[in-house]
Amino acid sequence: MITHPRTEELVESVRLWIDQIRPTLDPRNAFLARVAANALATVGREITAGPAAEAAAVAGMAGVLGHEGDYATLNSELCARIRSGELSVETPGLLAALTIMARDQIAIDQPSYKPEGTAAPTP
Amino acid sequence: MELDVRAGLEKLAGRLGGEGARLTEAGRLSGGASMETWAFGFEGRDGPERLILRRRNGPFDEESARSVSLATEAKLIQATGANGARVPQVRHVCDDSDGLGEAYVMVRVDGETLGKKIVSDPRFDAIRPALARQCGESLVAIHRTPPPAGLNLKTVDGVAELGRYEEVYRATGAERPILELAFQYLRKHVPTPVEPALLHGDFRNGNIMFDPAVGVAAILDWELAHVGDPAEDMGWICTNSWRFGRPDRPVGGFGDYADLLAGYASAGGREIELSRVRFWQMLGSLRWGVMCLTMYLSWANGVEKSVERPMIGRRVSETEADLVVLLEEGL
Numbered sequence: 001m002i003t004h005p006r007t008e009e010l011v012e013s014v015r016l017w018i019d020q021i022r023p024t025l026d027p028r029n030a031f032l033a034r035v036a037a038n039a040l041a042t043v044g045r046e047i048t049a050g051p052a053a054e055a056a057a058v059a060g061m062a063g064v065l066g067h068e069g070d071y072a073t074l075n076s077e078l079c080a081r082i083r084s085g086e087l088s089v090e091t092p093g094l095l096a097a098l099t100i101m102a103r104d105q106i107a108i109d110q111p112s113y114k115p116e117g118t119a120a121p122t123p
Numbered sequence: 124m125e126l127d128v129r130a131g132l133e134k135l136a137g138r139l140g141g142e143g144a145r146l147t148e149a150g151r152l153s154g155g156a157s158m159e160t161w162a163f164g165f166e167g168r169d170g171p172e173r174l175i176l177r178r179r180n181g182p183f184d185e186e187s188a189r190s191v192s193l194a195t196e197a198k199l200i201q202a203t204g205a206n207g208a209r210v211p212q213v214r215h216v217c218d219d220s221d222g223l224g225e226a227y228v229m230v231r232v233d234g235e236t237l238g239k240k241i242v243s244d245p246r247f248d249a250i251r252p253a254l255a256r257q258c259g260e261s262l263v264a265i266h267r268t269p270p271p272a273g274l275n276l277k278t279v280d281g282v283a284e285l286g287r288y289e290e291v292y293r294a295t296g297a298e299r300p301i302l303e304l305a306f307q308y309l310r311k312h313v314p315t316p317v318e319p320a321l322l323h324g325d326f327r328n329g330n331i332m333f334d335p336a337v338g339v340a341a342i343l344d345w346e347l348a349h350v351g352d353p354a355e356d357m358g359w360i361c362t363n364s365w366r367f368g369r370p371d372r373p374v375g376g377f378g379d380y381a382d383l384l385a386g387y388a389s390a391g392g393r394e395i396e397l398s399r400v401r402f403w404q405m406l407g408s409l410r411w412g413v414m415c416l417t418m419y420l421s422w423a424n425g426v427e428k429s430v431e432r433p434m435i436g437r438r439v440s441e442t443e444a445d446l447v448v449l450l451e452e453g454l
Contacts, residue, residue, distance in 0.1 A: 032429065032430055075298055076298055078303075082304050083306075083307070088307060094304075098300060101443075106443075109437040109438070109440045114370050115444035115448060117370065117448040117452075118370045118371065
């Protein structure tokens with residue numbers, strides 16, 4: 001793809017513009033504008049961090065399932081085998097793979113979120 | 124719509140405050156898409172009154188809905204209040220002559236409901252360590268209230284709740300391995316049934332009015348009230364999505380499990396094991412994850428076009444990040 005500008009820069013420019021006009025909006029629209037800016041920030045992170053996260057998820061799922069495949073196929077199979085009870089929390093490597101997938105996804109969707117188990121902030 | 128409500132409040136001021144009572148303030152507070160909350164006040168016969176109007180701005184069918192009608196809500200607030208629960212005082216339940224649709228009026232309670240503030244604002248530093256215990260105490264008065272006769276309250280247990288949310292999840296068509304594993308795990312760990320009690324149903328940081336001086340001032344938002352396992356109300360306030368950035372303080376981001384349970388026991392509540400609370404907490408994360416999926420779908424299906432909805436869909440991953448840790452730890 002072309003690089004002047006890159007896709008994520010286009011997205012970022014719109015996000016910054018929304019932030020700039022936010023103070024001029026009525027409370028409801030100011031709130032929705034903040035949500036819209038957050039949505040664009042998520043898109044930006046998905047563009048930059050998504051491919052590596054997907055590759056890691058594919059590798060993790062392939063490891064658990066014992067064969068290669070694309071993301072959608074492996075994800076469907078993983079769901080089906082958990083649903084059937086064939087895979088469970090006792091399955092070696094399953095929770096480890098799911099943990100990496102969850103951490104990578106939250107880093108894209110909501111990097112400020114502090115998941116269960118996060119230690120207290122240092123004062 | 125806004126003008127209609129203002130006109131209705133003018134009329135209501137006269138009805139409640141006596142002839143000649145005039146509206147001194149009226150403004151919509153932030154609220155959900157279908158539920159409106161208005162703060163209003165008037166100078167009446169007996170002096171000034173500061174009130175809250177809660178009204179639904181669309182049609183509602185209590186039979187098919189998950190939530191209860193506003194009239195039911197008002198009755199529950201009155202019944203639990205009479206039993207010692209910290210709830211607002213219901214001032215008036217609206218009827219057709221008010222022209223405000225389905226609505227009721229409460230006396231305004233001062234305090235803070237924003238979860239983030241309760242968790243981090245220095246104004247709450249002094250009272251914060253007492254809040255989890257107070258929440259436990261507060262729940263007892265609710266759970267010990269006999270459900271008022273004639274109300275259409277649903278009865279729910281762990282198996283039914285899992286079944287209901289799994290059905291909703293399957294209907295979304297989403298494939299999320301962590302949610303699948305949580306359903307499977309929770310099904311294997313459903314606690315033994317207990318004598319069901321009246322539950323608030325949405326007892327979490329954000330639906331409780333806290334006062335920096337006294338702590339729990341009023342328990343609000345009764346629309347999800349039902350009958351079920353008392354530990355459900357405890358588990359929901361421990362669900363990490365309502366800890367507002369303080370996962371190290373499991374009760375609402377402000378307190379510890381032990382204080383919640385101790386407060387419940389000290390007020391005469393039945394003994395509840397922590398693992399039971401943790402079951403409902405994990406189910407709480409799963410339930411919030413499924414709800415986020417349905418909120419995204421309401422946008423995808425064109426029912427609700429706000430930009431908020433698809434972004435809430437991206438909150439499923441917060442529940443997944445919590446669930447993997449809970450699955451690793453066990454109940």
